[in-house]
Amino acid sequence: MASIRYRLLRNTISKRRFTTDPNFKLICGLEVHTQLCTRNKLFSLSTNDPFASISKPNFHTSYFDIAVPGTKPKLNYECVLYALKLASALNSDINLNSQFDRKHYFYGDQPQGYQITQHYSPIAKGGYLEMFGDIDRIKDEKKRINITQLQLEQDTGMSHYITGDNGAQSMIDLNRSNVPLIELVTEPDFSHVDQVRAFIKKYQDLVRQLKISTGDLETGSMRVDVNVSINDYPRIELKNLPNTSSIVNAIKFEYQRQLKIIKSGQADQFLKHQETRGWDGAKTVKLRSKETTIDYRYMPDPELRLITLDADVIENVRKILPESSDVKIRSFLAEPFNLTVKDAKMLSISSQLSKLYNNEEVKQFFIETFHEYQKNAPNEVRSKLVVSWVLHELLGNLNKLNIPLKEFLQILPPTKYSELIVLVDNGDITSSSGKLLLFHVLKEFKDSNYIKKTEDVDFQGLIRQFDIGALSDMDKSKLEKECKTIIAEVDNPKLIESIKAGKTKAVKYLVGQGMRKFQGRVKAQELQRVFQDILNINDK
Numbered sequence: 001m002a003s004i005r006y007r008l009l010r011n012t013i014s015k016r017r018f019t020t021d022p023n024f025k026l027i028c029g030l031e032v033h034t035q036l037c038t039r040n041k042l043f044s045l046s047t048n049d050p051f052a053s054i055s056k057p058n059f060h061t062s063y064f065d066i067a068v069p070g071t072k073p074k075l076n077y078e079c080v081l082y083a084l085k086l087a088s089a090l091n092s093d094i095n096l097n098s099q100f101d102r103k104h105y106f107y108g109d110q111p112q113g114y115q116i117t118q119h120y121s122p123i124a125k126g127g128y129l130e131m132f133g134d135i136d137r138i139k140d141e142k143k144r145i146n147i148t149q150l151q152l153e154q155d156t157g158m159s160h161y162i163t164g165d166n167g168a169q170s171m172i173d174l175n176r177s178n179v180p181l182i183e184l185v186t187e188p189d190f191s192h193v194d195q196v197r198a199f200i201k202k203y204q205d206l207v208r209q210l211k212i213s214t215g216d217l218e219t220g221s222m223r224v225d226v227n228v229s230i231n232d233y234p235r236i237e238l239k240n241l242p243n244t245s246s247i248v249n250a251i252k253f254e255y256q257r258q259l260k261i262i263k264s265g266q267a268d269q270f271l272k273h274q275e276t277r278g279w280d281g282a283k284t285v286k287l288r289s290k291e292t293t294i295d296y297r298y299m300p301d302p303e304l305r306l307i308t309l310d311a312d313v314i315e316n317v318r319k320i321l322p323e324s325s326d327v328k329i330r331s332f333l334a335e336p337f338n339l340t341v342k343d344a345k346m347l348s349i350s351s352q353l354s355k356l357y358n359n360e361e362v363k364q365f366f367i368e369t370f371h372e373y374q375k376n377a378p379n380e381v382r383s384k385l386v387v388s389w390v391l392h393e394l395l396g397n398l399n400k401l402n403i404p405l406k407e408f409l410q411i412l413p414p415t416k417y418s419e420l421i422v423l424v425d426n427g428d429i430t431s432s433s434g435k436l437l438l439f440h441v442l443k444e445f446k447d448s449n450y451i452k453k454t455e456d457v458d459f460q461g462l463i464r465q466f467d468i469g470a471l472s473d474m475d476k477s478k479l480e481k482e483c484k485t486i487i488a489e490v491d492n493p494k495l496i497e498s499i500k501a502g503k504t505k506a507v508k509y510l511v512g513q514g515m516r517k518f519q520g521r522v523k524a525q526e527l528q529r530v531f532q533d534i535l536n537i538n539d540k
């Protein structure tokens with residue numbers, strides 16, 4: 001019962017249209033913790049695998065990670081390089097002399113008694129992430145979120161609470177202890193939840209593109225704390241938000257909660273101090289208030305030297321950065337591609353890590369195939385068709401047959417692959433036949449252990465051999481006859497009635513029958529047209 005109520009409440013929060021009162025401005029700032037996917041941990045040579053915990057708790061731990069007295073930290077410079085890549089991509093000012101500080105607090109999963117972080121002199125300050133109305137789906141045409149700072153720090157271990165025969169127990173797993181993190185702190189520049197949603201997505205895409213983190217919220221690889229305030233009232237910090245919808249719903253809830261307090265004149269009592277709250281899935285709940293705020297007694301870590309960088313490091317890091325996703329997307333939105341935002345993003349942002357191909361190779365293949373297709377396109381250029389043949393058909397088959405793109409290019413380089421797309425575009429074969437043909441060619445190629453070459457692929461010959469050419473105009477009368485038979489064979493009285501009434505659903509059913517009968521040699525649109533003609537239905 002409780003869980004049903006819970007779900008109902010969640011639904012009301014997310015479905016209700018959220019608007020802010022213009023006199024009570026929403027102000028929001030984020031603190032984002034991102035685990036770096038370096039080989040080793042931040043200050044030890046243990047393997048950096050925070051997710052080993054399920055099968056092997058406390059497995060990837062060195063004496064330093066479990067804080068055996070007398071062990072000392074040794075900085076892993078790979079983490080510094082990752083931080084520099086991120087700082088550079090965000091246009092931050094890189095600090096040539098940054099340092100580590102100790103942030104003291106006691107907790108079971110923090111055996112050192114302090115966390116090594118960067119408080120006084122972080123690796124980078126300033127910079128920004130820009131979002132756009134069209135690309136990032138925000139209401140403003142453009143919105144810049146300024147970055148306060150980026151700091152390197154250690155992750156803590158994890159506590160697991162279980163209730164067993166011996167009562168409640170707290171188990172500590174230190175696999176995550178000393179895993180490298182970057183904390184990104186933004187300025188309180190967000191004024192709407194859609195900006196927060198877009199920022200998180202864009203930041204996730206960025207760390208994935210830079211290959212510095214998996215960026216997953218679900219696994220805790222990325223964790224977002226949100227600070228929310230209204231006008232000049234104190235900020236409330238929200239923690240323990242496991243995914244984007246919790247983040248968005250918690251902000252909406254918190255804004256409304258604060259607004260109610262302010263409007264009812266109770267701000268002096270309930271909104272006087274900063275406070276940290278959590279999210280229970282339906283509402284924000286108080287975790288601690290200002291009075292119980294911990295004094296972390298920050299102090300420079302005497303066991304770690306300054307991170308001193310040469311000035312040319314900044315320039316060298318910039319050189320190894322990949323092209324920005326926004327630039328790539330914009331180039332696909334423009335001539336000659338004119339792609340939709342969705343397709344442009346799919347080609348520009350790597351959401352999927354595959355051993356068979358990387359995003360850059362796919363992008364390059366698309367561009368070259370597009371240009372080849374454009375040279376021979378029978379009608380107006382249909383970029384959507386090329387996108388679909390590259391992103392869905394090509395990648396789908398590579399995954400299905402486990403063929404690396406590198407091998408694929410030996411047999412179907414852009415010049416050859418575009419031939420297939422032109423055949424489909426020209427109506428020489430239907431797209432279903434084209435798909436079968438592609439699968440056949442690739443399957444043979446794989447079975448032959450990749451010995452075939454481009455010259456061995458003769459699409460025209462294969463179309464004749466398998467007799468899969470689209471039905472030509474000469475066959476039109478035959479087509480009509482067959483369609484009439486399909487209608488005559490319907491024996492369900494209800495369906496006959498809806499066919500007579502020209503119901504869309506009924507026509508769809510007939511088209512399905514036709515597709516089966518002609519085994520994909522006739523296009524669905526063509527069949528629909530013939531059925532509509534026979535039934536005397538005007539295309540609406």
Ligand SMILES: Nc1ncnc2c1ncn2[C@@H]1O[C@H](COP(=O)(O)OP(=O)(O)OP(=O)(O)O)[C@@H](O)[C@H]1O
Pocket residue numbers: 027028029030031185186187188189227228229230234235236237
């Ligand atoms: N008026 C405000 N309303 C909402 N958010 C704010 C406001 N002022 C500052 N913030 C946000 O509060 C956050 C402050 O983070 P910061 O890491 O500097 O300090 P902290 O939260 O006190 O420390 P800790 O790292 O221990 O949580 C930033 O994300 C900033 O944008």
Ligand SMILES: [Mg+2]
Pocket residue numbers: 031225237
């Ligand atoms: Mg904070």
Ligand SMILES: [Mg+2]
Pocket residue numbers: 031183185
């Ligand atoms: Mg912080």
